[in-house]
Amino acid sequence: MDKKVLTIQDISCVGQCSLTVALPIISACGIETAIIPSAVLSNHTAFSTFTFCDLTDEIPKIRQGFKEQNISFSALYTGYLGSAKQIAFVKEIICDCLLENAPVIVDPAMADGGKLYKGFDEQYVKEMKKLCEKADIILPNITEACFMTDTEYKTEFDRKYIETLIEKLSKICDGKIILTGVAFKEDKNGIAVYDNGEIRYYEHDRLGGGCHGTGDVYASAFVGAYLGGKEIFEAAKIAADFTVACIRNTIDHPEHWYGVRFEPCIKQLIDMIK
Numbered sequence: 001m002d003k004k005v006l007t008i009q010d011i012s013c014v015g016q017c018s019l020t021v022a023l024p025i026i027s028a029c030g031i032e033t034a035i036i037p038s039a040v041l042s043n044h045t046a047f048s049t050f051t052f053c054d055l056t057d058e059i060p061k062i063r064q065g066f067k068e069q070n071i072s073f074s075a076l077y078t079g080y081l082g083s084a085k086q087i088a089f090v091k092e093i094i095c096d097c098l099l100e101n102a103p104v105i106v107d108p109a110m111a112d113g114g115k116l117y118k119g120f121d122e123q124y125v126k127e128m129k130k131l132c133e134k135a136d137i138i139l140p141n142i143t144e145a146c147f148m149t150d151t152e153y154k155t156e157f158d159r160k161y162i163e164t165l166i167e168k169l170s171k172i173c174d175g176k177i178i179l180t181g182v183a184f185k186e187d188k189n190g191i192a193v194y195d196n197g198e199i200r201y202y203e204h205d206r207l208g209g210g211c212h213g214t215g216d217v218y219a220s221a222f223v224g225a226y227l228g229g230k231e232i233f234e235a236a237k238i239a240a241d242f243t244v245a246c247i248r249n250t251i252d253h254p255e256h257w258y259g260v261r262f263e264p265c266i267k268q269l270i271d272m273i274k
Contacts, residue, residue, distance in 0.1 A: 001074075003227050004032040006097065008059075008090055009079030009109075009216075011037045015044035016259025017213035018080055022220040026077075028266045029224025029273055034073065036062050036093075038086050045118070046212050046258060054082065059089040063097060072099045077223045079216060080109040082119070084127040094134055105226075106135040106173075107219040111143040114153040129172055136175040137232070139219050145169055145179055158184065166194045178236050180218060191240055193233045202237050207247045213259045218243045221269055228273050238272045 005026060011019045019035055026033045036059060042051040066072075076098055081087055094104055108128045110120050125147045132138045132148065142165070146153040149168035154161060162182055169177050177194040183203055190203030221242045225235035245268050246260040253261065 002032055003074045004034060005075040005077055005223065005227060006034045006036065006073040006093070007077045007079065007223075008036040008038060008081070008086075008093070010039040010041060010082065012041045012044040012050075014042065014258070015047070015213065016262065017044050017216045021213060021216040021262065022077070022079065022223075025217065025220040025262065025266065025269070026224040026227075028270060029221075029228050031224055031227050038080070039082050044212065044258070056083060056086050056089070059086060060092070063089070063093050066097050072097055073102060074099050075103050075105065075223070075227055077105045077107070077219070078131070079107050079219065081128075084124055087124075087127045087131050090131060091134060103136040103227075104134055105137045105139070105219075105223055106132055107139045107215065108132060108144045108148065109215060111147055112141060112215075114143055114146075114155075116147065132173045135173050137178065137226075138169070138173045138175070139178045139180065139222065140169070141181045141215065142179065143181075148172060162192050163199060166192060166199060170194065176232050178222065178232070180215070191236055193236045195232050200233050202233075202240060204240055204244050207244065208251045211247055211250055211260045212257075214243050214247065217246055217260060217262050224269070225273050230273065238269070241272065242269045 007022045009018045023033050037055055039055050040053040078090055110117055110128055129148050143153055145165050151165055166177055166179060179192040182192045183189045187206050188203045189206040193200045218239045222235050222239035225238045245265045246262040249265055250256055250260045
């Protein structure tokens with residue numbers, strides 16, 4: 001039977017993030033991709049103005065529709081969720097709408113640069129921890145990992161700091177962990193992958209000062225590669241290399257400040273997976 005992943009996150013109509021990234025990237029990897037939009041924005045919040053339509057109350061209605069039609073999914077991938085109430089609805093979907101042994105992949109998108117995103121608080125962090133407890137794979141960045149484990153956030157660190165952080169995360173999620181933003185040199189970036197008690201590292205060159213939506217690009221590429229049959233470390237490497245390619249394809253286009261030009265790089269991702 002073909003795999004069918006359900007992804008739950010918001011739609012920014014313009015901005016190359018969230019569902020407008022997840023849907024094309026995972027689909028390009030050959031995985032049928034179903035969606036539940038948690039909100040609709042005209043454009044993402046890095047723009048000076050935006051419209052916002054909260055779809056929280058639609059999520060249980062959609063879940064009920066899936067149940068009535070006997071629609072089930074072979075994986076679940078969550079990205080940005082706008083409230084603790086949405087997290088609670090996602091936990092219900094895990095109980096009701098997944099096939100047996102379907103992996104739950106959680107990107108706890110809630111913080112970066114040592115700070116929570118606007119509108120989130122400690123209560124939201126607690127609820128996200130509960131969702132991560134139900135996950136088979138989590139993909140936090142260092143800031144998110146620090147908030148979930150009550151660890152001091154540092155911009156400079158060594159392997160002991162990362163390994164302690166992962167050990168704390170493993171007490172929340174007893175599955176696999178991909179920690180992003182791990183680098184021990186200023187000109188590098190990378191990931192740490194925890195699987196079956198082992199931590200493996202992968203690093204690459206750091207390009208520019210960062211681009212909006214790269215976390216969504218990374219997570220989506222990982223989901224596509226992993227569900228396409230790659231083992232976790234290989235999928236994590238592919239996602240990192242693809243994200244770097246997307247950034248490289250963007251840095252010479254200063255007018256393209258609001259996201260990464262991932263679309264021309266999709267063929268590279270397909271070739272990597274093959």
